[in-house]
Amino acid sequence: MNTVFYKYQGTGNDFVMIDDREKTFPVSKELIASLCHRRFGIGADGLILLQNETGYDFRMVYFNADGGEGSMCGNGGRCVVRFAHDLGLFTEKTTFIAVDGLHEATVSEDIIRLKMSSVRDVQKLDEHDFMNTGSPHYVTYVEHIEEVDVVSIGSGIRYGSVYGPKGGVNVNFVEVKDQNQLSVRTYERGVEDETFSCGTGVTACALSAHLREGWESPIHVKTIGGALEVAFQEKQPGEFDDVYLIGPAVRVFEGNLNLPE
Template identity: 50%
Template sequence: MSIKIQFSKYQGAGNDFILIDNRNGHFDRNNEELIKKLCDRRFGIGGDGLMLLQNTKNFDFEMVYYNADGAEGTMCGNGGRCIVAFARDLNIISEKTDFLAVDGPHDAEIAAYQVNLGMIDVNQIHRDREAYVMNTGSPHYILKVNDLANLDVFKEGYAIRNNEIYGEKGINVNFIEPEENGYFVRTFERGVEDETFACGTGATAAAMAMAIDQSLEGDLRIPIRVLGGQLYISFHKSGNTFTNVYLKGPANFVFKGEIEIG
């Protein structure tokens, strides 16, 4: 028996996602094989991940995020911005929202194609030799490098993500290099198991790592350039504690359609 699934496609700085309005609860959120198939770029719709927009008490909606491998994932910053745009386009919200994700409540504001998304506070920063390690809704490893444009991000990121320290649960690996107007970041994402055009929680972690690295304090706004565009991270830093954290960047509708799954 085949089923037809209505979907929309959005992208945030090149991070692309399948969005499904599941307020009626008809989509089976436990069907990992189906989600993996939908995310496949040759046999499905194609995407770095899939999100369900669902009803929940006390919030405008709930965001349920899945990695491209079909498994339910941790928080996705670029996905969070895209689902805010999706909710706006469904007339669930207008300019502001409070929604629920796997790491707790998030607030956001949307104007045209830019979404400013509230992220979780961070107060635990670890070091792994030269790298910074933290959780900004998803776990991240941040390493400063030279000549990032020519770095083999797949090879280097794959090795760190699968090493004896991080291999069991995996970690997202971010390489960062200073540039004239901020920083350039490239990311190897677990769950996708490849480099992506952007990673919102990774850009957030990278900005925090550089604030520590440069001994910055107070209210800060750090530009982060990724392969897919420009992101801006703002927060209040006091020592190694980050509060009032926001991730700002684009969220664009690409297309919508219907797919039949047999």
């Protein structure tokens, strides 16, 4: 079966996109992992199926690079919005469904403004913060972020005794650079490596900085792959609504796959 695929990236977080509105893509963990492999496949941090959804512009179905279906991916959400826009499914504003529920987004030239899930139950602990921004995130503050061994330390926390039995956690290392400006590096579960950027992780770090530093919205975040912005409203202490992840998303290339029937 011949299938067209598209490669998109948002601040270096890259994804294979499939227009699966006819639901013909043969989903399997092994196939998706092979397509995401950076030596023997297309190479990506994940794969996203765009499917029809009654009452909305589309449904986003996200798979991690290991082939397993994942929790919400913020940069993937921005990229699938760009993909849907390129397909002509909407002009400026869209609503779609993902694993964590309803999302809204707008497109303005290169910038995608994606509404994330509301955030509740933030755990502000002595050495780190924990919250779920569509995916679970561990946030810890460091100095000299460029020297941090993200993979070694991150994997230790992800598989450790606290979070490992609960399915693991994404681990974010944050350095305060200036007022309302952060630098972030993230170890992502499912990819099991550091990625150039993690949208739900950036969101968690911005909300954490608001709680710890008292910064107001918006907060600017630098990742290896580029700059993002997080806007939000704190309705009650530690409860966030109208959370937006803002930044670029672009098509890189497209091609054809011969897939099993």
